[in-house]
Amino acid sequence: MGSHLDLVEGVVHSHAKHDVKLPIDSSYQSLSYDTPEAESTLMISSSTVFLKAANETLACSLNITYHPEPEFTSFTAIRTGNNVRITLKKKSDKLEMSKDELSVWGVQDTQEYGCILEAKETSKETDSFSCEIKGLPNTRFQKLKIKYGDKTVSLSNPPPHSVFPIVLSLLIPGILAVLLAIYLWRKSRSDRNGF
Known part of the structure; x- marks a missing residue:
């Protein structure tokens, strides 16, 4: 927001000085553009904004703060009649992402x-974001395709954990403990009976 913004030819950020972003929409008092990607998607960073107009580059009084990329963690799909309801989970962060900023597709x-x-x-x-796919009773999705801004990511649920390795890891020590107890019991009996 400001004045004479209709004269701005491009916007540059201090961390991406060679990436000139053209205005998407501009008027005398406002300007919209797509910000360049952050230097690192893993930590919070800051960037100074410069406006290019005529032969000058002017620094804005505002710095833009970049937050790490959203981290989508899992999804569930359940059937509701002839439709599928998907619940997509994301770690909470400071992005304050709304449902209007996402597009989601189930992939079979x-x-x-x-x-x-x-x-x-x-x-x-x-x-948690809830969405619905109409007219599709099958809930078996290999992954979700999620789009936010100009970035698209895929999210696959990990395969369900097999119960067999867990049971086996508990069963073997249990069997050994029972055998040891039986051995010690028999040994103590034989020691008492003098055999």
Whole structure:
């Protein structure tokens, strides 16, 4: 926001000085543009904004703060009649991402099904986005395709944990403990009987 912004030919950030962003929409008092990617997507960083107009580059009084990329953690899909309801989980962060900033598709084999975002719920540690795919009773999705801004990521749920290795890891020490107890019991009996 400001004045004479209709004269701005491009916007540059201090961390990406060679990446001139053209205005998407500008008027006398406002200017919109797509910000360049942050230097690191893993930590908070800051960038000074410069406006290019005519033969001058002017620094804005505002710095833009970059936050780490959103971290989507898991999803669940349940059938509701002939539709599928998907709940997408994301670690809470300072991005304050709304449901309107996301596009989501469920992927079965190579087919993509658009998911209509309906709600967002926030807790201390998790943001949950709910969406629905109409007319698709099958809930077996290999992954979700998630688009925010100009970035698209895929999220696959880890395969369900097999119970067998867990049971086996508990069963073997249990069997050994029982055998040891039987051995010690027999030994103590034989020692008492003098055999």
